[in-house]
Amino acid sequence: MAQYSEALDGVFTALADPTRREVVRRLGRGPMSVGDLAREFPMTLPSFMKHVRTLEANGLIRTAKAGRVRTCALRRDRLALVDDWLAEQRRVWEARTDRLEQFVTDPEEQS
Amino acid sequence: MAQYSEALDGVFTALADPTRREVVRRLGRGPMSVGDLAREFPMTLPSFMKHVRTLEANGLIRTAKAGRVRTCALRRDRLALVDDWLAEQRRVWEARTDRLEQFVTDPEEQS
């Protein structure tokens, strides 16, 4: 029941950017170097590195430098936080005593 | 396989804020008016309304005004987008030919 979780803030923030989501996707296939990853995105390396750092800071990836190459790997366990949150949501709304949602958005209402 | 999805951007952005996540949680129990919702948060009404608008703009809630009261209701179907994205992630990493993750973060690496 951890409501105001900073961890969730971080994970959702990290996943709110399309570049970062794509990095997560690619790393799902296996570890990759920063350079190899960056090559697929239309931005400069320093800009791309910010995304890498954001992902790492929020625990979604792990990185390590060997020689001059930094390799990134996905941390699948962190994505589980999202799963958990969704599961709790479902728990909440399944708990309500079958209130039959009479509420309907009024079609007249525009603004 | 919609990668760069604006819908996902919106949903994740909306959920990245603890106030908005809590609103989603509370609405999980059933519809509520803006005023009733706002009363539980330590901020002014105008500030709170911004969150309501963000949630609505990103499709996570539906709102309608009756008289002087605006009622909010959760749109559970939008949360399914997150579920779907997670499911696709799992599909991606399960597809890799059991690459045994030899990659280990080098303990020497600090910066």
Added chain:
DNA sequence: CGAATACTGTGCCATAAGGCTAAGTATCGC
């Protein structure tokens, strides 16, 4: 050793996010 490679660090910039106050509008209840 010297050039190329692969980041890394710094600083700048524009826009967006999240909060506030103050004032305005629209209902509702007496």
Added chain:
DNA sequence: GCGATACTTAGCCTTATGGCACAGTATTCG
């Protein structure tokens, strides 16, 4: 109708975000 209620609009402020260029450091290769 008049005051209270429930938003709503407008404008301001500060910080965060995401991108850039340019210069620097550390490895690797020939």
